[in-house]
Amino acid sequence: MTRFLYMAQFCCFVAVVAVFGASACGKRPDDALLLKAWNHCEALEYNSAFPLVREYLLAHPRNPVAHYLFGKCHQQREKPSLTIAKGQYDMARYLFDLEGDMSILADIMTPSDFQATLHCDTALALLRTVVEAEEAGMPQKTSIPVLRLARDHARKAAYFSPTSFFIRDLAQTLDTMLDRIAPPDTPQHEPPVLPPPGRWTT
Numbered sequence: 001m002t003r004f005l006y007m008a009q010f011c012c013f014v015a016v017v018a019v020f021g022a023s024a025c026g027k028r029p030d031d032a033l034l035l036k037a038w039n040h041c042e043a044l045e046y047n048s049a050f051p052l053v054r055e056y057l058l059a060h061p062r063n064p065v066a067h068y069l070f071g072k073c074h075q076q077r078e079k080p081s082l083t084i085a086k087g088q089y090d091m092a093r094y095l096f097d098l099e100g101d102m103s104i105l106a107d108i109m110t111p112s113d114f115q116a117t118l119h120c121d122t123a124l125a126l127l128r129t130v131v132e133a134e135e136a137g138m139p140q141k142t143s144i145p146v147l148r149l150a151r152d153h154a155r156k157a158a159y160f161s162p163t164s165f166f167i168r169d170l171a172q173t174l175d176t177m178l179d180r181i182a183p184p185d186t187p188q189h190e191p192p193v194l195p196p197p198g199r200w201t202t
Contacts, residue, residue: 116161126150
C-alpha cells in the first residue's frame with residue numbers, strides 16, 4: 001500500500017506539471033514569486049518552495065493556486081502535516097468556487113483540470129493518513145470513514161478528468177481497499193450526483 005501511495009503522489013504531481021508547463025503569465029506583479037515556488041515544487045524542493053508560498057499567501061490570502069501549493073508543501077515535506085495539507089486543499093477549492101480565480105494557471109489548464117487536481121491530491125493526502133495510521137498500529141476498521149472520504153474525492157477527480165487513467169486507477173484502488181475492510185452490512189456511502197463540470201462545481 002505504501003509503495004502505491006508514493007507512486008500515486010509522484011504521478012499526480014507529474015501530471016499537473018505536464019499541464020502547467022513553464023509559460024504561465026501572472027496577473028499580479030509578484031506572481032513571479034508563485035512561479036518560483038512552483039518551480040521548486042516541480043524539482044521536488046518543497047522546503048525551498050515553502051517560504052515563498054507562505055510569503056505570497058500573506059500578500060494574496062485569497063489565491064486558490066497558492067493555497068494548493070502550500071498544501072502540497074505540507075504534504076510532501078520530510079515530516080508531512082497531512083491535516084494542514086487537506087485544509088489548504090479545501091480552502092483552495094472553496095476560494096476557487098467563490099471567485100473562479102485560476103491565477104497563474106489561467107492560460108494553462110481548464111477549471112476542470114484544476115478541480116481534478118485538487119480532488120486528486122486531497123484523496124492522496126487522506127490515503128497517506130490511513131497508511132500512516134495503519135503503520136502506527138491503528139485497526140483498519142477505524143480508517144473506513146477516511147477511506148470513504150478519499151474515495152469520494154477520487155471519484156470527483158475522475159468526474160472532472162474522465163480520461164485520466166491514473167485518477168481512475170486511484171478511485172478503483174480505494175474501492176478495492178474499502179471492499180476488503182468494510183463490514184458487509186455497512187451501507188456504502190455514495191457521493192452526490194454532480195452537475196456538469198464547470199467552474200463552480202467543486
